[in-house]
Amino acid sequence: MTFDLFSNLVAAFFTLCIFSFLYKDNPFYQMSEQLLVGVSLGYSLVLTYERVFIPYFYQPIFLKHEWILIIPSIIGIFYLFRFSPKLSWLSRYPIAFSMMSVGASVALSMHTSILVQMRQAMVPIENINLALIFIGTITVLLYFFFSKAHTGIYGQFVNVGKWFMMIGFGASFGLTVMARISLLIGRIQFLVNDVFLALKQALFG
Amino acid sequence: MAEKKSFFEWMQNLDRRWIYLIVALAIIIPLLIPYNSDNVTTPPTENVYQMIDSFAGREDRAVLLSFYHDSSVMPELYPMEIAIMRHCFERNIKVFCLSFLPTGAPIIDMAINTVKEDYPNIKSGVDYCNFGYIPAALILPTVIGMGDNIATAVPTDAEGRKTENLPIMKGITNYNEMNLVVEFSGSTAGAYWLVYARPKFGTNIAVGVTAVMAADEYPYLQTGQFIGLLCGLKGAAEYEKLVDVFAAYRAPGEPLEPYFDEEGNKIVPGRSFSKDILNQPEIKDLIKITPQTEAKFTPEEFELFLQTCPEKDQQLLHQVKQSVDGKFVIDIAKLDKNQFSSLTWEGLNRMTHNTPYKFKVARVGMNAQSVAHIMIIVFIILGNIGYFLQKAQTGKK
Amino acid sequence: MKKTIPLLIVIIGGVIWLAWVFVPHRLIQDVFYGEFYLPWARAMAPFAMLLGVISLSMMHYGKIKRKAPKWQYSFFFFAGFIVTSLAGFIGGTQKGGLYMWIFENMQMPMSATMFSLLAFYMASAAYKAFRARSPEATVLLIAAIVVMLAQVPFGVKISKYIPDISQWILDVPNLASKRGILLGVGLGSVATALKIMLGIERSYLGGD
Numbered sequence: 052m053t054f055d056l057f058s059n060l061v062a063a064f065f066t067l068c069i070f071s072f073l074y075k076d077n078p079f080y081q082m083s084e085q086l087l088v089g090v091s092l093g094y095s096l097v098l099t100y101e102r103v104f105i106p107y108f109y110q111p112i113f114l115k116h117e118w119i120l121i122i123p124s125i126i127g128i129f130y131l132f133r134f135s136p137k138l139s140w141l142s143r144y145p146i147a148f149s150m151m152s153v154g155a156s157v158a159l160s161m162h163t164s165i166l167v168q169m170r171q172a173m174v175p176i177e178n179i180n181l182a183l184i185f186i187g188t189i190t191v192l193l194y195f196f197f198s199k200a201h202t203g204i205y206g207q208f209v210n211v212g213k214w215f216m217m218i219g220f221g222a223s224f225g226l227t228v229m230a231r232i233s234l235l236i237g238r239i240q241f242l243v244n245d246v247f248l249a250l251k252q253a254l255f256g
Numbered sequence: 257m258a259e260k261k262s263f264f265e266w267m268q269n270l271d272r273r274w275i276y277l278i279v280a281l282a283i284i285i286p287l288l289i290p291y292n293s294d295n296v297t298t299p300p301t302e303n304v305y306q307m308i309d310s311f312a313g314r315e316d317r318a319v320l321l322s323f324y325h326d327s328s329v330m331p332e333l334y335p336m337e338i339a340i341m342r343h344c345f346e347r348n349i350k351v352f353c354l355s356f357l358p359t360g361a362p363i364i365d366m367a368i369n370t371v372k373e374d375y376p377n378i379k380s381g382v383d384y385c386n387f388g389y390i391p392a393a394l395i396l397p398t399v400i401g402m403g404d405n406i407a408t409a410v411p412t413d414a415e416g417r418k419t420e421n422l423p424i425m426k427g428i429t430n431y432n433e434m435n436l437v438v439e440f441s442g443s444t445a446g447a448y449w450l451v452y453a454r455p456k457f458g459t460n461i462a463v464g465v466t467a468v469m470a471a472d473e474y475p476y477l478q479t480g481q482f483i484g485l486l487c488g489l490k491g492a493a494e495y496e497k498l499v500d501v502f503a504a505y506r507a508p509g510e511p512l513e514p515y516f517d518e519e520g521n522k523i524v525p526g527r528s529f530s531k532d533i534l535n536q537p538e539i540k541d542l543i544k545i546t547p548q549t550e551a552k553f554t555p556e557e558f559e560l561f562l563q564t565c566p567e568k569d570q571q572l573l574h575q576v577k578q579s580v581d582g583k584f585v586i587d588i589a590k591l592d593k594n595q596f597s598s599l600t601w602e603g604l605n606r607m608t609h610n611t612p613y614k615f616k617v618a619r620v621g622m623n624a625q626s627v628a629h630i631m632i633i634v635f636i637i638l639g640n641i642g643y644f645l646q647k648a649q650t651g652k653k
Numbered sequence: 654m655k656k657t658i659p660l661l662i663v664i665i666g667g668v669i670w671l672a673w674v675f676v677p678h679r680l681i682q683d684v685f686y687g688e689f690y691l692p693w694a695r696a697m698a699p700f701a702m703l704l705g706v707i708s709l710s711m712m713h714y715g716k717i718k719r720k721a722p723k724w725q726y727s728f729f730f731f732a733g734f735i736v737t738s739l740a741g742f743i744g745g746t747q748k749g750g751l752y753m754w755i756f757e758n759m760q761m762p763m764s765a766t767m768f769s770l771l772a773f774y775m776a777s778a779a780y781k782a783f784r785a786r787s788p789e790a791t792v793l794l795i796a797a798i799v800v801m802l803a804q805v806p807f808g809v810k811i812s813k814y815i816p817d818i819s820q821w822i823l824d825v826p827n828l829a830s831k832r833g834i835l836l837g838v839g840l841g842s843v844a845t846a847l848k849i850m851l852g853i854e855r856s857y858l859g860g861d
Binding site for chain 1: 273276279280283284287288328329330331332334358359361389391393396450451452454455466467468470471472475478479480481487488489490613617620621624625628629632
């Protein structure tokens, strides 16, 4: 047995532990669920230490002597005071620092999500598709405008948006089915090719 | 009628574990029994392909691949990453890779190592550069900084070498040259590039997304903010097909590696995208996913192929060829690889149009996808028939 | 005091960031962004990670101490966390080490399998819950079925027009509805960002 095959068997064991939940909840599934959380956290911790803590905290302060960076480090430590009932107000400072960049997102999100989309929605209506897109965009927007009651002719006009949304959600659902099945296909491809067929090759040649 | 109704009542109350078993079988069986099928390519995928292909052989153009996902969505995104990398290696296109998630960095390594196995001449720092994991705190500085100077925004690559000294950086300064960013993501695809890189620097952005998100990205596609979109496993299958039909295609007698002609122009092997070629029935031979061992030539093609081989191999090839329906056929499964030079053997392999499994994973998966989709549609229809019959029965009572 | 100063930081910082989008002056681009914000954000970043570590550890420790239901499995959490962390700190993060082996052969398969369970639930829901109870639901299901058929090679065999119809569904009605929703969401997020920047929205600071 090669080391690769052994590693794949370990991966297959944990894969089947998770799949066993489909039959019913059992200790193997519970064990793997907690292991997954623990391993993920341990992985992120080590990588954060190596790629963030060392180059951006330890090296600038202790090797390059940029002592001013002690101030943001202390502010960063305030994050941890979240767990103290008396001193949890200190954790607002690092949160406030990271929320500062919301100022840029006011302008940039307005450009990306609103202005560019509006500009493309206001093109000359040269064919039936563009007309449908125009009507659909307006009716969907108005459907969520609740300051005016959806009654009478206005209500019927706005109802068209509901139909557009149903088709849109239907398309999303169709694609979601493909996405979910793809994830399962990936796991089954692993089990069939890298485990079952490799094991067959190793045992029977 | 009473029997039919009780059958549907039984079906309505079916234990869900039987449904799980049917789903599992519907996927396992097509994977065990591969068959050839064709995935129709769509304009969003073709646009990504054409944009990347336009950089073929150019020193002053590069593609940046951003792996913004973890292993949970790998079945959908990994095949498209492999396909795009294979495209770049086939057509001599410079590739940069990075990931803003810690879980994305090992996926980059896996993808590069997987594709590189078949391209021994591809070198790190020359043909591709892996920037590795860049922490989330540095997304903004990196995305914006690359608009001025890539070597300043990302000083070292994943192997610790200084970016500015790498041979790949010759001719590449910023987004003007690294003109296309392709982001693979299972969540907010292309968000940072869309908000910061495109408005400020005019960078072209394409995304490879899980199918769940694809429908939401169409507004950006229509505005041109995204130049193209690869949608889940289907997008990966379409891209694999395009690579097999165009980038990885070698006409008999064509050199396998890039070369310079008499005027000093770089000629990259493979062929450019063409809608007409896609509609030809002959391309079915190029995209088969069942193992192919026979190299087929017309007599003229055979002569052209022989000219690329050493004389000793030419005599051998004359001996082993068989004539079938006016074509020459060589079955490489019956040959000994050691009898031929590596150049001839590689050429013969190319002519069989056999795609290694790792470059057709998405297309194999799409076969299982077909069966699974039909199964889900049948479930929906059966469930609804049972529901309406039950409703009619309740109405009568 | 406890809320005022953080609010002031957000308001003043937010205005400078807004200026950063439009003003190319070196005082904002180089001094504020390059020499102040970047190094400070980088120095603060590692500590946010510790929040998650402490929070989860406290939760599982509490479960073990209280002997809450399924408390025994919390030991597996600590085992996974401690072994992976030690493997990374002592052995290093290079490929071939225990740390990467644990990630590639335990974390990656388990996380991928968790997501793949959704396919089974979707099939079960398709059978038991997706009902065409109303005309709108019928339209939704028909659109879904057309798009599903178009994704697979089999769909072309049923009718060669199915891929074109599906692409039309994605390019026209789907686009219109997603654009309407995106505009609505965009307006909402800009309004929220503006409220945060002006100090009207304070929920991110938490309670007293």
